[in-house]
Amino acid sequence: MSYNKTANITAETINPRVKMFNYEPCGEIARHAERLQEELNKNPGSRPFQEIIYCNLGNPQALGQRPITFFREVLSLCDNPALLHRDEAHLLFSQCAMKRARKIIEAMPGRDSGPYTPSQGIKSLRESVADGIAGRDGYPSRPQDIFLTDGASSAINLTMQILIRSEEDAFLCPLPEYPLYSGSILLHGGTMVPYNLSEDGDWGLEIFEVKRCLEEARISGLTVRAMVVINPGNPTGQVLSVTNQEEIVEFCRKEGLVILADEVYQDNVYVEDKKFNSFKKVARSLGYNEDDISIVSYHSVSMGYYGECGRRGGYMEICGFGEDVMGEICKVASLTLCPNIGGQILTSLVMDTPKIGDDCFEKFLAEKESIHSSLVKRAKTLEKAFSSLEGVTCNRIEGAIYLFPKIHLPAAAIKAAKTEGVSPDIFYACRLLNDAGIAVVPGSGFHQVRLILSVKENQCGWEIAYSTFSSDC
Amino acid sequence: MSYNKTANITAETINPRVKMFNYEPCGEIARHAERLQEELNKNPGSRPFQEIIYCNLGNPQALGQRPITFFREVLSLCDNPALLHRDEAHLLFSQCAMKRARKIIEAMPGRDSGPYTPSQGIKSLRESVADGIAGRDGYPSRPQDIFLTDGASSAINLTMQILIRSEEDAFLCPLPEYPLYSGSILLHGGTMVPYNLSEDGDWGLEIFEVKRCLEEARISGLTVRAMVVINPGNPTGQVLSVTNQEEIVEFCRKEGLVILADEVYQDNVYVEDKKFNSFKKVARSLGYNEDDISIVSYHSVSMGYYGECGRRGGYMEICGFGEDVMGEICKVASLTLCPNIGGQILTSLVMDTPKIGDDCFEKFLAEKESIHSSLVKRAKTLEKAFSSLEGVTCNRIEGAIYLFPKIHLPAAAIKAAKTEGVSPDIFYACRLLNDAGIAVVPGSGFHQVRLILSVKENQCGWEIAYSTFSSDC
DSSP states (O other), X not given: OOOOTTTTOOTTSSOHHHHHOOOGGGSHHXXXXXXXXXXXXXXXXXXXXXXXXXXXXXXXXXXXXXXXXXXXXXXXXXXXXXXXXXXXXXXXXXXXHHHHHHHHHHTSGGGSSOSOOOTTOXXXXXXXXXXXXXXXXXXXXOGGGEEEESHHHHHHHHHHHHHOSSTTEEEEEEESOOTHHHHHHHHTTOEEEEEEOBGGGTTBOOHHHHHHHHHHHHHTTOEEEEEEEESSOTTTOOOOOHHHHHHHHHHHHHHTOEEEEEOTTTTOBOOTTOOOOOHHHHHHHTTOOTTTOOEEEEEESSSTTTOOGGGOOEEEEEESSOHHHHHHHHHHHHTTOSOOHHHHHHHHHHTSOOOTTSTTHHHHHHHHHHHHHHHHHHHHXXXXXXXXXXXXXXXXXXXXXXXXXXXXXXXXXXXHHHHHTSOHHHHHHHHHHHHHOEEOOOGGGGTHHHHTHHHHHHHTEEEOOOEEOOTTO | OOOOTTTOOOTTSSOHXXXXXXXXXXXXXXXXXXXXXXXXXXXXXXXXXSSOEEOSSOOGGGGTXXXXXXXXXXXHHHHOGGGGGOTTHHHHSOHHHHHHHHHHHHTSGGGSSOSOOOTTOOHHHHHHHHHHHHHHHSSOOOGGGEEEESHHHHHHHHHHHHHOSSTTEEEEEEESOOTHHHHHHXXXXXXXXXXXXXXXXXXXXXXXXXXXXXXXHHHTTOEXXXXXXXXXXXXXXXXXXXXXXXXHHHHHHHHTOEEEEEOTTTTOBOOTTOOXXXXXXXXXXXXXXXTTOOEEEEEESSSTTTOOGGGOOEEEEEESSOHHHHHHHHHHHHTTOSOOHHHHHHHHHHTSOOOTTSTTHHHHHHHHHHHHHHHHHXXXXXXXXXXXXXXXXXXXXXXXXXXXXXXXXXXXXXHHHHHHTSOHHHHXXXXXXXXXXXXXXXXXXXXXXXXXXXXXXXXXXXXXXXXXXXXXX
């Protein structure tokens, strides 16, 4: 590919921050997998597998998870509201979906899904989301605190854009980490302060470890503005206990840190002894309101039993920022005019699902439970499979859609990796892709190997994956 | 509203760049209009009008423009591909739409519209866009140069994020300017170098003026990286002549500037003696390829006869950047995973519309021509109305969906504005909103008044609006 040498737009002449981060779930392994798939399409017999199983990214419907009919029907009707006036539509759509679509369309500016919406999202849809949050938590939620967004990732990027003033502004982030956080923090010019999750403690969060990291960061001159908590965990799959969450709330309140609560896996919990609790609920139950602690909660339509990644829908609920800041966030959001309308609608549906008595309730519930059972089954199957393999250990999977096993490679494999000039985890992930057609993310993509390298080398233990649950399990 | 004083997230403690810009089309006048509308909803008789006419933003369907049936049918089917297997669907959808939806779905990963797509957009849809560009221009276009995006504004923000290293990196932008550019440049830490469009020359672009601005910028130590050209013009409505475009290409080639070509109004041209030519076509027709000049072209599904603002769809075609940069752009795009699927599909439809022989072609063409005639009629009506008003002058509207009249206010009005402590254009725009329910953007929102204040004050002339075409005309 040629380029214009006078204008000279090369990797050496662009924003240097762009080159500083990697986002491995969409990185080299993913690109290699795409090349392999193209090769397979051309020569179907060229490998011992027919197609790539993409476990490198939480992308449920790409692995066979079916969409919820009610959601798709409402989206379909809102895309083409003319259908709502056609008798034949009753042959193809449930009453329930038509009723909901009509309600959504009637509350829209211009009574159609075509125009720009307010940058914060359509008010009636934000009201549905706020009501859904209030119903879930048992504490009030206000539509003016909700920003509808193009998925949680857009919301996280927007938050970083707002909060980061210089590289002295820092954020406590879990390690192993979902690299969207380090990527976004670096891109917007801030600093990430990692705190270690305890692999030996089922990826739990130990508050003395977080405190140690905070203190070290402060001594080195950083202003720590917020603590990122991903619950259920990505890529580690743990669900925090309420006690643990209470400790975090007390800690952040005392230290004046915002809690950035990534709660996109709230509908992905697989164990009887744990349930999802939002950080806002935990804070309110301790008697703290927005005067006491600032919390931003992120949610998305991409995960859960909905799994609608391509729609790009989500919200953030912001409690405890100054009102002037809410205006500034609106202004930055308005630079991309508004979140996409399909994502806005779907976010409202996920937070306001069919109720008992609605004609589609039984079907909705059956589909939801079927997906949930399948997720539970796959989680258990994969956890069991990993645990039965020689040289592989894996924590219990409690939530989210990932496993993060530890794979003890033999010395010969580590030597072979060295000969190829790559780290053993990348070596293993490439072999898994080339020989079995399974794309996973090497542990170093989550900054796990790099930071505990010395310990792990002695044990010949390497973090390898996250493996999302394939439908084949 | 209360907030947590310990975490102390206020307008004084956030990213200072956020506070540096204003985006007036979604700014104070828009907020005031929303408050007025709420007041009207509560007390319908409280003002001499029933509802606000929002002319502050190019938002065609909010002003009564109807959507194209084919586009909505395909979106509706792709949202709910189960419909493609139902016989009754033929009662509600054209053959043409079903055929297209089937083709789109079959080329999608997982054969459904649910999963994340590649960050650059689905390959088959990028192929449709590239073919559409090639058909429009008569020169080749390659899918690997196309990024599908959540509208043009996301693409522009992404470009600035990539190109800006420090505040020494500067961008030539037209004045009056669509403030998305200054906003995005400031937010990402760069510098805007304005060049004046010539109001006396029908908002034409004089290359000696651009050259003067470039030289001044260079003398002051700035590295000018690119020239932004909006054609047809926003907010000024002119269509550049080919000769003018050729001058711009020659100038940017010689000076090593990237052309950032905002071409979102390519289907909004209203005069017989002008037609839209893309900058890429003009460059290729001069014999220049991507070795000679770098061009980024932005397009969107929001304007034209389609007007689908809320869908957030668009593309950028990047020619003449290094291949390594394309990878870095992909990486930044992957931080928000992928553009929304509805926007991607719609972008492919806009660039690959029904053809003669398709069963829906006649209907599609009739709808398209009806919208276009209505836009032409409204442009002429509004232009004529402005020109017939005492103290108002207005250039010929050739394209886009805005007029930018000059309003000569009487000395008493200017004095009244002074008494209220606002500039005369804001004073006028507020009166227009309060007394007639019409929301427009004061000229200062496009940085027009501020920069030519001294000249205009002597004349008692103030730039007031841009007025989008209301359906009421």
